[in-house]
Amino acid sequence: MGKRKANPNKNNCVACGVCVGQCPREAISIYKGCYALVDTLKCIGCGICQKACPADVISMVDEGEVSCGNS
Amino acid sequence: MATVKKQKHWYQYLWIWSILYFSLGFFNILFAWFGMLDFILPLIFAIFGGNKWFCNNMCGRGQLFWVLGRNLKCSRQKSAPKWMSSKWFRYGFLTFFMTMFGTMVFQTYQVFAGADTLKKAIKLFWTFRVPWQWTYSGSVFPDWVAQFGYGFYSLMLTSTLIGLIVMVLYKERTWCSFCPMGTMTQGICKLKNKEA
Known part of the structure; x- marks a missing residue:
């Protein structure tokens, strides 16, 4: 089991930016007003963004599985 | 590991504007026009x-919900039903909202054209009439300006x-x-991103 990373589902993301404001590592950005994008190098897998997300589109996954839900 | 120190910006206090907006509209309905900024x-x-x-x-509205919900613990912090953030509901709500906005603009036009008179009341949830007559007793502007104020304030308060x-x-x-604004702006961004 690898490190945990935040993995937003970009199809259901509403791009509100709540996660961006809550991330303690400034690892999330809203890509061109379309969806949340996580910098996996900065993400420490704390899960704060997951708890804050009003649309529940962020899941915490093992490092190797990042972007699986991003099809 | 220490967390990144975040700088506080002036625009993180715009939840105050949200409160101020509704307070001002309680005294003079013409202040409702400032909501057009949002x-x-x-x-x-x-x-x-x-x-x-x-x-x-x-x-400011989103920030206000955060201040009340998170800082003042007024939220259950439970997951909302999935349909609430689904595309059909988001675009459906946007359509409904724009229809109601259009109706409000038409009512303003009716007052402008003299086909209707100024109604000094606000309508909550597009249904309940609440008297609001103390917020207007004439101004340098024609009546339709105040009518729009009442309509727009109703929309802002309801949402x-x-x-x-x-x-x-x-x-x-x-x-x-x-x-609705979030859905609209994300839609615009997605369209723009496609053509780029």
Whole structure:
């Protein structure tokens, strides 16, 4: 089991930016007003963004599985 | 590991503006016009900047829900039903909202054209009439200006009340997941991103 990373589902993301404001590592950005994008190098897998997300589109996954839900 | 120290910006206090807006409209309905800023600014950011910087950083309403829901613990912080952030509901709510906005503009036009008279009341949830006559007793502007104020204030108050209800029941900013302005600006950004 690898490190945990935040993995937003970009199809259901509403791009509100709540996660961006809550991330303690400034690892999330809203890509061109379309969806949340996580910098996996900065993400420490704390899960704060997951708890804050009003649309529940962020899941915490093992490092190797990042972007699986991003099809 | 220490967390990144975050700088506080002036625009993180815009939740105060949200409270101020409704307070001012309680005394003079013409202040309702300032709410147009919350309509126009997000669109400017989306159309010209291709981003949702307004939603992400400046939305006073979203910030107010956060302050009340998270800081003052007025939210259950439970997941909202999935359909609430689904595309059909978001675009459906946007359509409904724009229809109601159009109706409000038409009512303003009726007063402008002299086909109807100024109604000094606000309408909550598009249904309940609440007397609001103390907020207007004539001004240098024609009556339709005040009529728009009453209509727009009704719209702003109704949507904030809906937002407060879902804030209490679900997550702090559940409103953001189906906010008509948010849906509209994200739609614009997606369109812009496609052509780029």
